[in-house]
Each structure stands twice: as C-alpha cells, then as structure tokens.
Amino acid sequence: MTETVAVRCPACRREHRYTAPAYPCACGAPVAPRLDRDGSPTPVSHRVWQDEWVTVRCGSCGRPGEWPHPEVGCACGVVLRVAVVEGRGGTGDEEAAADGTPPTGSAGTGRTAAVGRGETSAREMAPAGGGRQPTAAARPPFRSVTIRTALDAVTATALYLRWLGYRGVRRADQRPPSGIGLAARGVVAQVDPAVRPAGLRDVECLWLTAMTESADGLYFSLAGYTDDARARADALGVPLFVLDLTGTPRPVNAPAEALAATGSAKRAP
Secondary structure, eight states: OOOEEEEEOTTTOOEEEEEOOOEEOTTSOEEEEEEOTTSOOEEOSSOOGGGGEEEEEOTTTOOEEEEEOOEEEOTTSOEEEOOEEEEEEEOSSOBOOTTSOOOTTOTTSOOOTTTTOOOOOSSSOOOSSSSOOOOGGGSOOOOOOOOSSHHHHHHHHHHHHHHHTOOSOEEOSSOOSSSEEEEETTEEEEEEOOSSOBOHHHHHHHHHHHHHTTSEEEEEESSOBOHHHHHHHHHHTOOEEEEOTTSOEEEOSHHHHHHHHHOGGGGOO
16 A cells, blocks of 8 residues: 655644555556655745656666655645655555665566556656557556646646657746646647636647647647637647546547547657
C-alpha cells in the first residue's frame, strides 16, 4: 500500500491525513514518492516549474523519474508541499533500498498492480531506444490525477501526452495567448484551465504555433469549446480534448478520437 502520513497546516494547525499517490513506471510497476515523516510541510506562496517535480527511483527496475511533488490543499486556503525523501520510492508493497537500488528479486516478478495505470513520468522518463511509444494496443488504460487546481490540469495533460507516446514532456518555450503551453518531441499542447470555452482565436493560434514547430498541435480545455472553434479545429485537423475533474482528457472531435485510439506512434512520420 502507498504511504500515509499526518500533515499539519502551519497556518491554522489543522491536521490532514495524506496518502502519497502512485504513478506507473515505464516497466509497469507503481511508484510512489517516499514521504518524510520527520519533515515539515512547506506552504506554497508562488509556483516555480522546477519545484513542482520530485525525483523518485522505481523500486522494481531502478529507473529514476520525475513526478509531481506531493501537495495538500488545506481548508484555510493554504497549499502545503509535503516533505519527501527525494530519490527513493516504493512500488506499493515494496520499497527501494537505502542506496536507491531495487530490492532483490523485485524486477521481473510479473507484477500486475500497475495494469490500468497507463502513464509514466510527466517529464522525461522514456525507456531506452529511439522512436515513439507503442500503439494503443500495447498501452494500458490511462489513469490520471484529480483536477482541483490549474496545476492539476497541467499535470493531467502532461501525463496524458506521455501516455499517448510523446516523449520529454516539458513547459513550452513559447507562452500561448491563454492558458499554459506544454511541448514534447513532435507536439505542442495548450492547457486552458479558464472557466470560459476556448474560442476560434485560441485554436488558430495553437495551429499556427504547431505549424512553425512542424509538430502536432493539441488543445486541452476545462470548459469546452465554442461552436466556431470546434468547426475550425475540424477543418485544420487540430485534436480537441476536454478535461473532466477526474483528470481524464475526453476527445471531442474526430482528430482527437483518432489520436486517442492509436497513440502518437501511428502519427510518426
């Protein structure tokens, strides 16, 4: 089971029981960050992209990856970053050794606990070898993080892009006119956490950006799309996804449905 610790808010002194989320490694084993029981939570006053990630080593295969840093939202409004032991992680019922190497006999044990967890790291954690990821037939079903904040929407999108087969997901160099941009090899994606539906201009700007990058352009919106935005996306072949609060992107046009069904491997040149 994943680890649970008590987290006390330094602002209002409320105590929360926090369970570390588990994410699937590329080898298929679930990986959860090791929580520091002696550490103190840190209030998040402002966000820096590099601080949103923690390095965790898979206890089964020993592969290191970067995962969203555990956080707790307190009822008083303070967001708390939970202390972790960076570089160490568990795999449900097993834990990494103190030096970060996998426990004896953990690799190749035929675990199935991670089946159904279709994603790996939200940042670069690609398996060895070139090219893109396997087709949809080889991918487990996608599971993501619950969306409570704009950062959760970005994390869910990054995980989904990695599940589709895009490698090296990172913050995009160019900031989009609205929302947050993500990029990876062969793709640029726009995450729009606004309460208004994405409009025609939003879709056209993404398409132009993708054209200049010679990449796929994917749009992820929490509030959906206007009719003219959907019509233009269909004409331009831009995949549109809606993020529900479970963190699962839902395709809303034919290009998105095709991408979700085949993964990016089918779209490789």
